Amino acid sequence: MAAAQNIVILTGAGVSGESGISTFRDAGGLWETHHFEDLASPEGFHRDPALVHRFYNLRRAQLHSVAPNAAHLALAEWESAWAGRGNFLLVTQNVDDLHERAGSKSLLHMHGELRKLRCAACGTVTPHLADASVDMRCTACGQTGYMRPDIVWFGEMPFHMEEIFTALDKADIFIAIGTSGVVYPAADFVQQARANGRACHTYEINPKPTGSSAFGTVIAEAATTGVPRLMREILG
DSSP states (O other), X not given: OTTOOOEEEEEOHHHHHTTTOOOSOSTTSHHHHSOHHHHSSHHHXXXXXXXXXXXXXXXXXXXXXOOOOHHHXXXXXXXXXXXXXXXXXXXXXXXXXXXXXXXXXSEEETTEEEEEEEETTTOOEEEOOSOOOTTOBOTTTOOBSOEEEEEOOTTSOOTTHHHHHHHHHTOSEEEEESOOSOSTTGGXXXXXXXXXXXXXXXXXXXXXXXXXXXXXXXXOSOHHHXXXXXXXXXXX
16 A cells, blocks of 8 residues: 555545434434425525525534544544645535544535535625524625525535546545445545546445445444544555
8 A cells, every 4th residue: 555645535424423413314303394405405595595594504503512523533634644645635525514623624525514605696605603594695795685505405516526536536545434325426436536547446434335346445334433443554
């Protein structure tokens, strides 16, 4: 593994779940009582922006009661230790801020971030930590009623795709952690890495492996134990 230079790591809901973050699919949650189109689509926001803000306010508020776990901390440590060896990119499907709080710097949120709002009128993105409402005014264009969560909804293109694919084309190591492997385009990242002509080493860390034959090594355990172990192995 000493010759390996460039690492791309993808994290999914399983990593955040180990910190206690709920997906709100639990009994009585908004996902159970509403169709996903009502809560996570441009059309749903147009129909009932107050409902959409309520859903994301609940998710945003949850961030106050959770903390980065051992997997988040190991990934930040790994990034720091990899300096000078090659490129290191962490791509997350998660919209929480636990990777940042753990210390990760080379990080892309492909599905957006809970603690940001985007103006649907002018596109301006602003940090936002508190509850949001339909009465908010965009500080850039002055329009009221257009501030939406800076989240990629169903039917929208994930963020940073060009940068992600460029990194996958140069990856010597690709690792998927805590992701279901059913949400595209992220589910296809391992194939992209395998096809880049660099004999890319591919790893999956997941207590319930996806069963994909695209992964050369499967670590069937929680991220909090699997990530530190693989980090030590690769760092040598």
